[in-house]
Structure formats: structure tokens, C-alpha cells
Amino acid sequence: MKKQVFMLAFIFFGVCLSEVTSTVIHQPPHWAKSAIWYQIFVERFNNGDVTNDQKPENTMVTNMNIIPPADWKTSSWTSDWFKRDIWMQNSEKSFNDLLQYRRYGGDLQGVIDKLDYLTELGITAIYLNPINDAPSLHKYDARNYHHVDINFGTDPEGDLKIMATENPADPSTWKWTSADKLFLKLIDEAHKRGIRVIMDYSWNHTGTLFWAWLDILKNQADSKYKDWYNISTFDNPATPQNEFKYDGWYGNAYMPEFRKTDVKTERMNGKPYEGNIDAGAKQHIFEVTKRWLAPDGDMTKGVDGYRLDVAEQIGLAFWRDYRKFVRSVKEDAYLVGEIWWEKWPDILMDPTRYMNGDMFDAVMYYQVYRPARYFFAKTKNGIDARQLKDSLSNQWNKLKPEFVKAMMNVSSSHDAPRLLTDFFNDNDYKFHANPIENTQYKTGKPDKESYKRLQLYLIHLFTTIGAPHIWNGEEMGMWGADDPFGRKPLWWKEMKFEPENRNNIQPLKPVYDKVGFDQQTFLFYKKLIQIRKQQPILIDGELEFLVAENKQLAYRRYDESDEIFVLFNLENTNRTFKLPNQNYIDLITEKKYQGNQIVLGKLTGVVLKKIK
Numbered sequence: 001m002k003k004q005v006f007m008l009a010f011i012f013f014g015v016c017l018s019e020v021t022s023t024v025i026h027q028p029p030h031w032a033k034s035a036i037w038y039q040i041f042v043e044r045f046n047n048g049d050v051t052n053d054q055k056p057e058n059t060m061v062t063n064m065n066i067i068p069p070a071d072w073k074t075s076s077w078t079s080d081w082f083k084r085d086i087w088m089q090n091s092e093k094s095f096n097d098l099l100q101y102r103r104y105g106g107d108l109q110g111v112i113d114k115l116d117y118l119t120e121l122g123i124t125a126i127y128l129n130p131i132n133d134a135p136s137l138h139k140y141d142a143r144n145y146h147h148v149d150i151n152f153g154t155d156p157e158g159d160l161k162i163m164a165t166e167n168p169a170d171p172s173t174w175k176w177t178s179a180d181k182l183f184l185k186l187i188d189e190a191h192k193r194g195i196r197v198i199m200d201y202s203w204n205h206t207g208t209l210f211w212a213w214l215d216i217l218k219n220q221a222d223s224k225y226k227d228w229y230n231i232s233t234f235d236n237p238a239t240p241q242n243e244f245k246y247d248g249w250y251g252n253a254y255m256p257e258f259r260k261t262d263v264k265t266e267r268m269n270g271k272p273y274e275g276n277i278d279a280g281a282k283q284h285i286f287e288v289t290k291r292w293l294a295p296d297g298d299m300t301k302g303v304d305g306y307r308l309d310v311a312e313q314i315g316l317a318f319w320r321d322y323r324k325f326v327r328s329v330k331e332d333a334y335l336v337g338e339i340w341w342e343k344w345p346d347i348l349m350d351p352t353r354y355m356n357g358d359m360f361d362a363v364m365y366y367q368v369y370r371p372a373r374y375f376f377a378k379t380k381n382g383i384d385a386r387q388l389k390d391s392l393s394n395q396w397n398k399l400k401p402e403f404v405k406a407m408m409n410v411s412s413s414h415d416a417p418r419l420l421t422d423f424f425n426d427n428d429y430k431f432h433a434n435p436i437e438n439t440q441y442k443t444g445k446p447d448k449e450s451y452k453r454l455q456l457y458l459i460h461l462f463t464t465i466g467a468p469h470i471w472n473g474e475e476m477g478m479w480g481a482d483d484p485f486g487r488k489p490l491w492w493k494e495m496k497f498e499p500e501n502r503n504n505i506q507p508l509k510p511v512y513d514k515v516g517f518d519q520q521t522f523l524f525y526k527k528l529i530q531i532r533k534q535q536p537i538l539i540d541g542e543l544e545f546l547v548a549e550n551k552q553l554a555y556r557r558y559d560e561s562d563e564i565f566v567l568f569n570l571e572n573t574n575r576t577f578k579l580p581n582q583n584y585i586d587l588i589t590e591k592k593y594q595g596n597q598i599v600l601g602k603l604t605g606v607v608l609k610k611i612k
Contacts, residue, residue, distance in 0.1 A: 025324060026357030028406035029305075029332035031196065034539050035125040036529050037469035038118060041414050042131055042152060043103065044489045045472055046110030047077060053105040054151050061135045063208050063254035068101055075102045077489045080498045080512075081480075082505060095505050096436050099484045100137060106489070108152045108182045115189055121475060121522070122529030125196040125467075127307050127336075129414055131183065133163075134207055137487075138414070140309060141207030141255050145288040146174055153179025168211040171287045176295075184295055187303060198334060199292060202309035203277070203285050203318075205248070205255040212281075213256055220244070228281040230259040249310065260315060267315075270342035272353040275315025282318065286325050293329045305334030311360070312339055312349060319359040336408050339363040345431040352398045362403065364410040365466060367395050370429045372411075375553070376457035376570070377423040378449070385568075389548040396465065405539070407466035411457075414487060418471070418480040423457070424450040433482040435504045443481050444502025445513040452603050455524060456568055459588070459605045462528040463557065463566045465543055475525040477518025493517040531587045531607060537562050547577060565608040569600035576600075583611040 047053070056068040071087045079085075088098045108131070118126070130139035133147040147163060150156040159177035167173045176184075190197050206213060212225040220226075221234040235244040249255040250269075260267065263275035276282070293302045306326070311319070319337075326333050337360040342349045348370065351363040371391035374383045383391070396404050412419045417433045424446035425433065432438035461468050473490045480486040491497060499512035532538050537557050541564070547554035551570035554577055556563050565584070569575040581596040586606040593608065600606065 024331050025327045028361035028402055029334050031125075031332065032334050032361055032406035033402075033467060034533075035196065035408075035467040036123050036532070037125050037127055037408055037467055038121075038123040038472060039127045039129065039410075039413060039469065040111060040472050041106075041129045041487060042108065042111060043106040043137060044487050045106045046114050046490065046492065047105035047107060048109030048111070048113045049107050049154060050105060052107055052151050052154060052156055054103040055156075058151060058156065059101060059103055059135060059137075061141065061207075061254055064100070064136065064141075064252075066100055066136075072101065074105050077104050078495050078497045080500050080515075081485070081488050082501045083498070094436075096484070103137070103151075104489045108148070108179070108186050109154070112182075112186050112189055115186075115193055115195070118195065119193045121526055122533060123195060123470075125198070125304075126190060127198050127408075127469075128200060130200045130202070130309075132201065133179075135209060136207070136254075137484075140202045140205070141209075142202075143207055143209040144168065144211065145201070145206075145284070146171075146291055147177055148179035148183045150177070150179055153177060153182050169284070171291070174291070184301060187301065191300075196304040196334075198305040198307055198336070199303050200307040200309060201288075202249075203258070203322075204310050204313040205257045208254050208256065210256075212284075217244075225280065228258060228278050229256050249313070257313075262317060263315060270312060270347075270349055272312060273315055274317060276317040276321075277314060282321075285322075289322075289326060290329050293326065293333060299330045302330065304330075304332070305336070305361075307364075308335065308337045308360070311337035311354070311363075316353065316359065319354070323359055334362070334406075335360045336362040336364060340366055345428060350398070355399050355403050357400075357403075362407045362467075364413070364469075365395075365407040366410055366416075368392055368407075368409060368464075368466070369411045372457060372460060373422060373429060375551075376453050376460065376568075377426075378453065379426045379428075381428060384550055385548040385553040388553065389545045392464075393545075404465050405467075408469050409461060409464070409466040410469045410471075411461060412471040412474060412486070413469075414471070415483050416471075416486065417482045418478055418486045419454055419457075419474055420446045420450060420477070420479040421481055421486075423454045424479070430482060434485055435481060435506065439506055441481060442502075443479070443485065443504045444500070444511070446479060449603070451521075453570075456570065456603065456605045458524070458528055459566065459607060460568070462532045463538055463564070463607055468529075468532065470525065475522050477521035491515060491517045493519075527588060535564060535587070535609070537564055552577070563610070566605070567598060567600060567608065568605045570603060572602050574599055574601050579608070584608040585611050 053074045056072045059068055069087050075085055131148050131152055132142045133144040133149045134142050150159040153159055155178040159179055162175050162177050187197050212228055215225050216223040230247040232245045233243045235242050247257045249257050258281045259278045261276045261278055265274045267273045295301045337354055339349045339351045339354055348367050354360045371388050374381055375388040424442050427433055435441050435443055476491045478491055480488055497515040500515045501510045502513050503511055537559055541557035541559045543555055543557055545555045552575050553568040556565050567577050577598045579596055584593040587609055588607055
């Protein structure tokens with residue numbers, strides 16, 4: 001009977017796929033190019049409901065050796081990040097290891113409470129890091145794909161009881177928990193404000209508490225889900241040792257990988273390959289995808305797309321089918337893949353294979369941030385304007401213009417240093433970008449030059465091609481090293497924070513920086529967002545480089561009826577830029593310029609529009 005249900009499900013999927021028009025399926029959604037993205041890591045965003053805060057048993061990840069001590073409790077939101085909690089002080093584990101134990105109580109109510117803040121900032125699209133039910137902080141180790149984490153809702157214990165009444169393999173038995181319902185409320189409240197919402201999932205692997213994996217652990221070779229995962233040997237009950245062996249993502253035992261099937265080309269980390277995943281796991285993924293795209297069949301109540309983790313680990317055939325299915329449910333859904341490292345730490349992946357309209361609408365475009373950092377920041381491997389121009393042009397010319405415009409232009413994220421800290425250090429991009437691997441890495445409040453250089457980069461981010469992305473807290477002026485140091489609780493304006501030790505975990509005398517919401521930085525982000533929204537040419541216009549020499553860069557965004565000039569001087573002295581003889585206004589400062597020559601001081605950028 002279950003086999004018949006399985007086949008009927010895929011026949012249904014096939015009918016849906018055939019109904020999606022070629023034009024719709026091969027184009028990014030219309031709204032993607034005008035999105036102002038804001039990425040939220042829920043557990044560190046805002047605690048809106050203290051009654052659902054985590055308990056020790058809900059933070060335990062045995063295979064990751066995360067077993068909270070008896071005196072464990074949620075951490076103080078406003079405490080010095082580098083100060084050990086009381087329960088950390090007697091542990092022999094390193095500070096870095098113990099950071100994985102910390103929880104601060106962020107939840108979905110906390111996100112709902114701050115939607116008006118995001119509206120004031122100008123955000124039009126939210127990308128949520130994983131909120132699926134999972135024990136870890138990052139939640140890529142799913143216990144349930146089809147439910148929201150119990151500690152993000154209103155009734156953790158009650159949600160567990162609801163889940164216990166289901167057959168997770170049978171979608172007809174799935175119910176809505178308090179956390180699920182609160183997420184649907186979040187979607188509704190965001191949509192009322194004109195804000196789209198996408199979810200983050202890893203379809204490559206689950207956690208060891210995932211229901212299908214638990215069945216395998218119990219029944220071994222007799223499990224009906226044994227083909228879902230890449231298991232090399234099952235345990236032999238006749239022997240004293242445990243022969244059970246399987247593949248975990250990048251060797252991580254607590255995240256077992258789904259079995260790859262129909263692999264027709266060589267599979268290598270950081271390279272696309274032809275292949276699929278087990279049909280049973282694939283069907284479950286499709287069912288979960290549909291559940292959130294169209295809750296109870298109503299796509300107006302669902303999410304607007306998905307961010308897809310470690311996407312290169314899954315074969316191209318799966319992603320082609322996935323796109324067809326997603327678009328059969330919701331024609332304007334957005335799919336963005338994490339296509340990042342080909343070879344760490346030197347070579348970034350070429351996203352071209354994924355960006356032909358048959359898989360993704362965008363990737364997290366770190367590929368254009370890295371050269372921009374090397375130009376705008378002061379690093380040991382700095383590049384000049386011509387090299388930046390060539391790097392950006394090389395990336396853009398690989399793709400059709402409509403996909404370049406729909407790109408998620410990610411600069412910082414949960415997996416990277418915060419921008420201020422990235423601009424304060426001169427290391428290679430993301431290499432040893434934390435105080436564990438590099439004791440000289442600076443984690444305190446950056447100097448004034450770093451702030452200024454970052455402002456210039458942000459001007460570029462909001463005037464270049466593609467949709468700008470903000471990692472939550474950047475607009476507050478937060479600083480922080482690479483993961484996990486970039487995942488501090490957000491510095492909300494109404495909170496008073498303890499000073500932070502700028503010598504971090506090093507055996508040095510503490511030196512403290514004042515910590516808190518930076519209104520000036522917030523207003524700068526808000527201004528750039530307003531400019532982008534008020535000037536459609538920054539969304540749809542072409543881009544032409546006018547000057548690219550030494551540390552001087554100029555380009556224009558233009559169409560048949562309008563143009564905007566963006567100029568940067570990163571030299572140590574004043575520089576003169578030639579423009580058509582007109583009257584101009586800098587959209588950032590509202591300063592007016594006249595004539596055909598513009599003189600910019602050192603470390604200065606302007607966004608000029610003709611005054612008619």
C-alpha cells in the first residue's frame with residue numbers, strides 16, 4: 001500500500017511539473033531583484049518569550065559531545081561575550097567548544113516583535129537560518145524537517161506531545177505545533193508589511209535524532225529507511241563490537257548524509273556533479289517543501305522560497321527536479337544555493353552550472369564580495385580598481401543579466417566574520433579569521449579608518465548589480481570574528497550591555513570596549529536602503545565602469561532616460577573625476593556639485609544624480 005502511495009505522489013508531482021510554463025520556471029521571480037535582504041539567526045536575534053527558553057536536555061547533542069553540565073542555564077543576553085558563564089568556569093573544555101553549549105533564548109516571537117524595526121530600516125525580504133526542529137545551535141542537524149524547533153514556539157513540552165502522535169513518514173498525520181503556528185503567524189505579519197520570507201534547509205543530511213535515522217539505529221539492516229542514508233556496514237548483533245559505519249557530512253558523525261544515487265560524473269567536494277538522492281528521502285523532502293510553501297494548500301500563507309545549504313554536495317539532477325516541483329507549488333518562489341568553496345581557502349566555486357534557469361535563481365554571492373573586500377579594505381593582498389573591475393566583470397559575464405540582478409549579494413553571514421571586523425584585519429579572506437586560529441586577530445572595536453572603509457564598501461553594495469544582503473546586527477554596528485564569534489546576541493537599542501574584552505581569550509590583561517547599538521551606523525544603512533528603493537535605476541539599470549585605476553573607481557548606473565554616477569577615491573590624497581557638465585547632488589549627503597569636475601578627498605565616495 002505504501003509503495004502505491006509513493007508512486008501516486010510522484011505521479012501527482014509529475015502532473016504539477018508539466019503544468020509549469022517554461023517561461024516562468026526558467027526566470028528568477030519578479031521581486032528578487034528589488035529585495036533588500038536581512039538574514040536572521042533566530043536564537044541570537046531577540047528573546048520575545050522567556051517561558052520557552054531552552055532546557056539542558058534540549059541542547060544535548062551526544063554525537064557532538066555536547067552534554068550540558070548540571071548547573072547549565074541560558075546565558076545573559078547583555079553579558080560580555082568573552083566572559084565565561086558560571087557553568088563554563090569549571091569545565092576543562094576550551095572556550096570555543098563551550099560556545100556551542102550557549103543558548104540565549106531567541107525565538108520567533110522575538111522576530112515578530114521586531115518586524116516594525118525591520119520595516120523602519122527598509123527591509124523587504126527575510127532569510128531565516130534553519131528553524132527546523134533540531135538540538136544544535138545551528139540546526140542543520142534536523143530532528144524533524146516538518147516542524148519548527150520546539151524552543152522557538154510557545155509550548156515546547158506540548159509540541160513534543162503533538163509530534164509523538166504523528167507518523168513522520170505519513171504527511172496525512174502531520175499536525176501543527178505551537179512553534180509551527182507561530183511561524184505561520186510570522187509569515188503573515190511579514191507579508192502584511194510587504195516583507196518576503198525564505199527558509200534555510202540542508203537537504204544533504206539530517207541529525208542523528210531524525211526519525212528515520214532512529215529507526216535505522218533500532219532496526220539496522222531491517223529498517224525500511226536503510227536506503228535513505230549512505231551506510232557502509234550495519235552492526236552484527238552476534239559480535240561484541242559495533243560495526244555500524246556511515247558517512248556524515250564532512251566526516252561529522254552527528255550529521256549523517258542522505259545516500260547519493262544515479263551518480264554519473266565524478267563527485268568531488270566543491271564541484272557540481274550529475275546525480276540524485278534516494279527516492280524515499282527525496283519524496284519526504286518534497287512533502288516538507290510543499291508544507292511550508294503552501295500550508296494546508298494555501299500558498300499565500302507560506303514561505304517565499306528556500307536558501308539551500310551545502311548545495312554542491314547534492315547532484316544536479318536533484319536540483320533540476322526540485323526547482324520544477326517548487327515552481328509547481330508557487331510560481332514566484334525564490335531558490336538561492338550556497339555555492340561557496342571549491343578549494344579552501346583559495347578558490348571559490350564557479351556558480352555557472354547552477355544558474356541556467358533550471359536549478360537556482362541565485363547563489364549567496366560571496367564571489368563578488370571577496371574582490372570588493374580586497375579593494376575597499378586595507379589588506380595585505382589588496383587589489384587596485386582595475387583588478388576589481390576585471391573580477392566583477394568576470395563574474396557577471398558568466399551569467400544572464402536577469403540572474404545577476406536577482407543575486408543575493410552576501411558580504412557577511414553566520415559563516416563569516418562581521419564586516420567591521422573583516423575590515424579591521426588584514427588577513428586573507430576568511431582565513432584564520434578568529435582568535436582561536438590566529439592569536440593576533442583583532443576582535444575589539446575597530447578603528448575609525450575601518451568604519452570609513454566599510455562605509456565606502458556599503459555604498460558600493462547598495463549601488464552595484466544584485467540584491468543587497470544584511471547579516472542581522474551589521475546595521476547596529478556590531479563587530480565579531482568568524483563563526484562562532486559572529487553569532488553574538490544582537491545589540492538592541494533598549495538594552496544595556498556589559499563592556500567587552502578586546503583581548504578576547506588571549507592571556508593578556510583585559511581591555512574593555514563599550515558595546516551597544518550604533519545609531520549612526522543604523523542611519524547610514526537606512527539611508528542607503530532608501531536611495532536604492534527610490535532610484536529604480538539601481539535595480540534595473542545597466543552598469544558601466546568609467547574609471548578604474550590605482551585606488552580610484554567610478555561607474556554609472558543608467559538606462560535610456562536616467563543615470564547615476566558612483567565615485568570612490570581610496571587614494572591618500574585628493575583626486576579629480578571628470579563627468580558630463582551638469583549640476584549634481586550627492587544622494588547620501590545631499591551636497592551639491594556643479595560643472596564637469598568633481599574633487600573627492602581621500603577615502604570618500606559619492607552617489608551623484610543630475611539635478612534637472
